[in-house]
Amino acid sequence: MAAKVQSxxxxxxxxxxxxxxxxxxxxxxxxxxxxxLGPALQNTSNYERYTRNLMExxxxxxxxxxxxxxxxYTNKSIEAFKSQKAALAALREAMKSSSPHLNxxxxxxxxxxxxxxxxxxxxxxxxxxxxxxxYIAEAYTEVQKCFTLCxxxxxxxxxxxxxxxxxxxxxxxxIATKLNKYWQNVGASTERIKHQGQLExxxxxxxxxxxxxxxxxxxxxxxxxxxxxxxSEAFRLCHKDSRSNKALILTYLIPVKLLVGHMPSxxxxxxxxxxxxxxxxxxxxxxxxxxxKEELTKNQAFFVQWGLFLIITKLRFxxxxxxxxxxxxxxxxxxxxxxxxxxxxxxxxxxCKENDVDLDEIxxxxxxxxxxxxxxxxxxxEHGVVVLSKKQAFPPLSSVNT
Numbered sequence: 001m002a003a004k005v006q007s008x009x010x011x012x013x014x015x016x017x018x019x020x021x022x023x024x025x026x027x028x029x030x031x032x033x034x035x036x037l038g039p040a041l042q043n044t045s046n047y048e049r050y051t052r053n054l055m056e057x058x059x060x061x062x063x064x065x066x067x068x069x070x071x072x073y074t075n076k077s078i079e080a081f082k083s084q085k086a087a088l089a090a091l092r093e094a095m096k097s098s099s100p101h102l103n104x105x106x107x108x109x110x111x112x113x114x115x116x117x118x119x120x121x122x123x124x125x126x127x128x129x130x131x132x133x134x135y136i137a138e139a140y141t142e143v144q145k146c147f148t149l150c151x152x153x154x155x156x157x158x159x160x161x162x163x164x165x166x167x168x169x170x171x172x173x174x175i176a177t178k179l180n181k182y183w184q185n186v187g188a189s190t191e192r193i194k195h196q197g198q199l200e201x202x203x204x205x206x207x208x209x210x211x212x213x214x215x216x217x218x219x220x221x222x223x224x225x226x227x228x229x230x231x232s233e234a235f236r237l238c239h240k241d242s243r244s245n246k247a248l249i250l251t252y253l254i255p256v257k258l259l260v261g262h263m264p265s266x267x268x269x270x271x272x273x274x275x276x277x278x279x280x281x282x283x284x285x286x287x288x289x290x291x292x293k294e295e296l297t298k299n300q301a302f303f304v305q306w307g308l309f310l311i312i313t314k315l316r317f318x319x320x321x322x323x324x325x326x327x328x329x330x331x332x333x334x335x336x337x338x339x340x341x342x343x344x345x346x347x348x349x350x351x352c353k354e355n356d357v358d359l360d361e362i363x364x365x366x367x368x369x370x371x372x373x374x375x376x377x378x379x380x381x382e383h384g385v386v387v388l389s390k391k392q393a394f395p396p397l398s399s400v401n402t
Contacts, residue, residue, distance in 0.1 A: 004040040008033065009050050009062070016058055021159075025107040028065055028087075030072065030115045038073030041066060057094035061087050065112075068119070077122035081135050084119050085142060088112045092146055100155045106164045113146055117171050121178070140175045140182060143168055151192060162196070166206040169193055173213035183217075190214065208237050208245070216252050219311065227256045247272040255311050258284060259318070261397025276302045284315060287323030289352040292316060318397065320365055321374040323348055325394045338393070340386040342366070342379075359384070373400045 008027065015023040026032045041047075047066040051059045064087035071080035091109055095102045120139035127133060147168035153161035169189055176182040193199075199207060215230030231253040238246050254264055254277050263281050268274075276299040283291035296303075296312065303309040327348050328340055342362050349357050357365075366386055369375045374397075376389035 002040070005037065005050050005066075008037060009053070012058070012062060013053065016054070019104050021104050021107045024105070025111045028061070028108050029111045030069065030119075034069050034072060037066065037069045041070040042073060044070075057090050060090040061094075064090060072119065072122075077119060077126045078135070081116070081119045081123040081139075084112070084116045085138070088116055088142060088146070092149060095161065096149055100153070100157060100160070103153070103155065103157060103159045103161055106150070106159060106161050109146060110164050110167045113143055113168065113171055116142060117174060136175060136179055140172070140179075143171045143175070144185075147172070147189065151196075163202060165193060165196075166199075166202045166210050170206065170209045170213055173217070177216075204237055204239075208234050208249075211237070212249055212252075215249075215256075219252055219256055220307070224256055224259050227252070228260060231256060243272065247274065250274055251306055252308070254281075255308055255315075258315055259311075259397070261318075280312070280315065284319055284322060287319055287321075287326055289316070289319050289323060289349065289354060292319045317369060317372060317374060321369055321394065321397075323352070324366075324369070324375070328388065328393065336385075338388045338390055339380075339383075340377075340388055342384045342386065345386075 012024065012027050014020075015027060047063040047070075048059075050066065051062040054062055064083045068080045068083035068087060071077075071083060088109070091105065091112060095105055095109065117136075117139045120135040123135035127135065147165060150161040150164045150168060155161075169186075172182065172186045172189055176186045193210075199210075202210075211230045211234035215227045215234060218224070218227035218230060231249055235246060235249045235253055238249060240246075250268075250272050251274070254269075254274060257264055258277075258281065263285050264274075264277065266278055266281075269278050269281070279291060279295035279298070282288075283295055292315070300309060303312050324340065324345055327344050331337065331340070331344065342359050345362050345366070346357065346359060349362070363379055363381065366375065366379055370377060370379075373395065375386070376391075376393050376395060377387050379385075380387050
């Protein structure tokens with residue numbers, strides 16, 4: 001076991017000597033080496049015996065990292081968080097005091113930041129009830145320190161720390177989403193990134209995650225136009241072989257597309273395993289409220305899991321809009337083609353098994369559709385009809401949900 005750790009340390013020394021940031025990044029990654037090193041370290045607490053050949057700051061970084069690996073392997077997440085935090089702090093302070101000479105270590109800092117955030121989740125789960133320590137919030141503070149260090153780097157080298165700011169911002173989004181807080185700070189950091197410009201010069205992986213994050217946030221803020229633009233660009237930039245990432249983007253992009261009236265093809269949905277949206281998409285297209293209700297019930301667990309259930313229920317108004325448009329088209333040849341009888345709408349809803357609806361509720365539904373600009377017109381209660389606009393009585397959804 002000791003030989004395995006010694007071999008690992010030799011590869012770290014080689015990566016440092018050759019300034020190989022990618023190799024060193026992998027060696028300080030729990031995802032890459034955690035499962036390998038964990039068993040090898042289970043009978044030791046003297047990590048310095050393995051790191052003594054390293055110069056500072058690498059010795060302190062490696063010792064704390066090995067300790068974190070061992071603690072995770074023994075299911076001590078709180079102590080592991082503290083060790084990972086110490087490793088990151090040692091690296092950050094070294095990069096701060098020696099800048100720009102250690103800028104080449106930015107990829108290592110990125111990996112250690114992400115691991116700290118992930119470990120903080122486990123530490124939070126391990127926290128005893130009544131313990132006020134918030135490890136996820138503490139991780140946010142550590143990420144903020146790294147973000148500040150990176151965004152204030154004014155060097156123009158290719159390995160400038162500023163190219164790590166987008167990755168740090170993505171970590172802000174991950175933590176803010178987890179805790180549902182810090183959104184004002186995250187927004188301010190996002191504006192700083194936008195102000196700097198040159199988004200296209202960041203790593204593609206960081207750009208994809210950033211676009212996914214701002215697109216998802218825009219969706220939950222009901223800013224569907226921005227959500228559509230950002231998530232569509234994230235999907236376009238995402239590597240074609242990253243099917244799981246593309247599917248994750250589609251999880252949020254498809255509801256946006258449905259809200260703006262763009263129905264995804266069954267071929268696309270099948271390709272990425274998005275079968276939860278197939279029935280809903282077809283029901284929307286046909287204005288089939290019965291099918292819509294059945295699909296919502298069948299896939300409720302999925303939509304709740306991804307925080308999408310309330311957004312998906314908003315599609316019900318689009319189903320009403322499409323059904324009422326069909327009724328309008330059916331009477332278009334009549335002399336009163338700009339009048340839509342409420343009784344005709346009641347008949348259509350009854351056909352869709354909406355048996356508990358009366359004329360007053362129909363009027364309420366129509367009033368909501370008019371307020372949401374899905375229909376142009378007004379209700380004449382005296383005559384029991386919806387008086388439709390002579391121009392685009394049913395405006396394109398793309399012009400409504402923006």
